[in-house]
Amino acid sequence: MEDTAVAVHPEKKQMNNLKRGLTAIYVIWLREFKRFWRDAPRRIGSFVQPLVYLFLLGTGLQAAFKVFGGGQTDYVTFMFPGIVAMTVLFTSVFSAISILWDREFGFLKEVLVSPVPRSSVALGKIVGGATTAFLQGLVLLALAFLPNFFGFSLSTFGKCLALMPVILLLSLGMTSLGVAIAANMKSFEGFPIVMNFILLPLFFLSGAMFPLQGLPKWMDVLTKLNPLTYGVDLIRGIALKGVDIGGMMNPLQGLSRDVVSKIPPEVITALKNSMPVSSEFKAQAFPVWLDVLVLLGFSTVMLAIAIWQFSRQE
Amino acid sequence: MDNSSIVEVEELVKKFENTTAVDGVSFEVKRGETFGFLGPNGAGKTTTINMLCTLLKPTSGRASVNGYDVSARKNEVRESIGLVFQDPSLDDRLTALENLEFHTYIYHVPKDIRGRRISEVLNMVGLSNRADDMVNTYSGGMKRRLEIARGLLHYPKVLFLDEPTIGLDPQTRNYIWDYITDLKKREEITIFLTTHYMEEAEHCDRIAIIDDGKIITLDTPEELKNGVGGDVIRLKTEDDGKAYEILQGEYPGIEIIREPECLCFKKEKGEDFIPNFIRNFPVRINSIALRRPTLDDVFLNLTGREIRDEGADSLSGLRQMRDLGKRKK
Numbered sequence: 158m159e160d161t162a163v164a165v166h167p168e169k170k171q172m173n174n175l176k177r178g179l180t181a182i183y184v185i186w187l188r189e190f191k192r193f194w195r196d197a198p199r200r201i202g203s204f205v206q207p208l209v210y211l212f213l214l215g216t217g218l219q220a221a222f223k224v225f226g227g228g229q230t231d232y233v234t235f236m237f238p239g240i241v242a243m244t245v246l247f248t249s250v251f252s253a254i255s256i257l258w259d260r261e262f263g264f265l266k267e268v269l270v271s272p273v274p275r276s277s278v279a280l281g282k283i284v285g286g287a288t289t290a291f292l293q294g295l296v297l298l299a300l301a302f303l304p305n306f307f308g309f310s311l312s313t314f315g316k317c318l319a320l321m322p323v324i325l326l327l328s329l330g331m332t333s334l335g336v337a338i339a340a341n342m343k344s345f346e347g348f349p350i351v352m353n354f355i356l357l358p359l360f361f362l363s364g365a366m367f368p369l370q371g372l373p374k375w376m377d378v379l380t381k382l383n384p385l386t387y388g389v390d391l392i393r394g395i396a397l398k399g400v401d402i403g404g405m406m407n408p409l410q411g412l413s414r415d416v417v418s419k420i421p422p423e424v425i426t427a428l429k430n431s432m433p434v435s436s437e438f439k440a441q442a443f444p445v446w447l448d449v450l451v452l453l454g455f456s457t458v459m460l461a462i463a464i465w466q467f468s469r470q471e
Numbered sequence: 472m473d474n475s476s477i478v479e480v481e482e483l484v485k486k487f488e489n490t491t492a493v494d495g496v497s498f499e500v501k502r503g504e505t506f507g508f509l510g511p512n513g514a515g516k517t518t519t520i521n522m523l524c525t526l527l528k529p530t531s532g533r534a535s536v537n538g539y540d541v542s543a544r545k546n547e548v549r550e551s552i553g554l555v556f557q558d559p560s561l562d563d564r565l566t567a568l569e570n571l572e573f574h575t576y577i578y579h580v581p582k583d584i585r586g587r588r589i590s591e592v593l594n595m596v597g598l599s600n601r602a603d604d605m606v607n608t609y610s611g612g613m614k615r616r617l618e619i620a621r622g623l624l625h626y627p628k629v630l631f632l633d634e635p636t637i638g639l640d641p642q643t644r645n646y647i648w649d650y651i652t653d654l655k656k657r658e659e660i661t662i663f664l665t666t667h668y669m670e671e672a673e674h675c676d677r678i679a680i681i682d683d684g685k686i687i688t689l690d691t692p693e694e695l696k697n698g699v700g701g702d703v704i705r706l707k708t709e710d711d712g713k714a715y716e717i718l719q720g721e722y723p724g725i726e727i728i729r730e731p732e733c734l735c736f737k738k739e740k741g742e743d744f745i746p747n748f749i750r751n752f753p754v755r756i757n758s759i760a761l762r763r764p765t766l767d768d769v770f771l772n773l774t775g776r777e778i779r780d781e782g783a784d785s786l787s788g789l790r791q792m793r794d795l796g797k798r799k800k
Contacts, residue, residue: 177579180576180579184572184573185577192565195564196564259562262563263556264562266526266560267561267574270524270525270554271549271574
């Protein structure tokens with residue numbers, strides 16, 4: 158007994174700190190993941206909810222557009238990338254509630270009193286939450302292969318691959334936001350209220366549910382200030398690349414490519430200008446580099462804030 | 472075993488907004504001893520432990536554990552100690568084994584000894600056959616035992632037990648103490664515990680009695696009880712009147728109370744006194760009884776209150792209500 162005790166402490170203490178930090182992140186991540194995986198209702202529920210939004214709300218709104226004269230817009234397809242973004246946003250942010258559960262049930266004490274740096278604990282929580290959000294994003298993404306969306310093709314596969322890092326980055330940023338707020342809260346009933354207060358405006362102003370076009374000036378400014386706008390823009394840009402979801406104002410709607418190519422360009426321009434609203438739907442409103450830059454910046458800043466806020470608590 | 476101190480506390484103070492929970496506490500815990508903090512609820516026991524464990528920052532004063540200052544060398548202190556909190560701190564959605572594995576990771580127990588150490592501590596608390604069960608299927612006593620096992624995993628130098636048997640039934644409480652006693656035999660470890668049960672404090676090598684944030688006395692349980700003024704002896708004889716006179720003549724300075732059926736007096740080290748007394752006492756003795764003073768007598772003597780008197784109980788009741796309220800908020 159005595160000789161092992163000696164072996165554990167003085168000698169092995171030289172084990173470098175980075176390795177220890179990473180071990181801690183890994184084991185905290187592992188615990189989060191195990192808890193998520195064992196909770197079947199949570200797993201299934203969080204997958205079903207976005208489907209409800211997509212198929213019930215999406216189909217309903219699409220019908221509404223027809224009633225109001227919207228024509229051929231494929232709203233469900235438009236909404237699909239938005240729903241992927243929504244799922245990632247909400248799952249990420251609310252995963253941080255585990256910090257409050259751990260506080261309530263005492264497990265947080267076990268972690269906080271251990272010789273693990275607080276930053277590792279925060280990172281473990283963030284990576285853990287982001288993993289669950291990422292996985293749910295992936296499950297939804299798999300729907301893209303359905304024939305009513307993009308169909309089973311190499312291009313769909315490529316899109317999914319391209320979307321993975323975007324979803325992961327967004328998950329990390331949003332989980333960090335959740336952790337930063339959870340670190341400052343003592344009661345876990347208050348968390349959803351505060352989170353919804355912050356998250357709903359961010360969500361509605363992000364363009365996940367409707368295109369950010371033709372909005373009043375004040376709202377347009379707000380959407381441009383919202384970092385999530387750029388994340389959603391990137392997701393939709395990638396997902397809807399080369400997909401025609403039909404613009405309600407497109408005068409060439411329904412014409413085949415052969416026919417369109419025979420019409421002189423001046424005529425097309427004239428036709429478009431003659432329509433009541435001249436703007437055409439754009440899947441991606443901002444350049445890709447700007448989207449990527451804002452998303453990277455947002456996630457990095459949120460990560461730093463989360464670690465700082467979590468380490469601050471006594 | 473050397474006799475140096477492993478915990479050193481000097482004039483430790485913790486003030487919260489408008490109360491002073493710990494008010495200038497000083498003591499030392501020797502390597503290898505079982506040291507107890509005895510006192511009513513709200514006396515400052517947990518606050519002291521939390522400062523020693525680096526969970527709370529002292530307002531003033533100095534404390535060190537295993538030679539490391541609790542404010543300046545937090546990580547070294549954390550590596551040196553094992554902890555069993557007053558409130559449960561297990562993840563009950565994981566199995567016992569998973570809880571222990573988690574602990575070995577965050578306390579950097581080297582890979583090659585993890586498995587062996589885990590089965591060792593599980594054995595020690597008699598939970599080996601339940602290792603793969605979810606903790607939420609455990610009883611209160613089993614959870615407590617698992618927490619003790621977990622606190623030992625990383626070979627701590629000091630094991631802190633904050634009210635280790637609170638909320639458990641007397642039988643389970645005895646089991647827990649069997650495990651702790653057994654543990655003392657197997658591992659070279661110092662135990663620091665808090666309790667408000669007097670019977671429990673009896674297990675300690677030394678006890679500090681704490682009230683209202685201050686240590687009012689510190690000694691071995693034996694010495695503390697001797698300090699009360701001796702054991703209580705009740706004597707019944709053929710002729711109490713005559714016996715009374717002889718006692719007064721032979722032992723001046725002892726207060727003898729004449730009760731209707733017997734004589735009552737206090738005598739230090741009563742167990743040594745009785746055999747000689749019986750041999751030599753001229754009046755025929757019908758019966759003689761000796762009652763050891765309890766730690767409650769010690770507390771009563773020093774504060775004029777009992778440890779579990781009305782005040783303390785209603786206060787702890789209030790505290791529970793407040794905690795419930797907090798949970799509901």
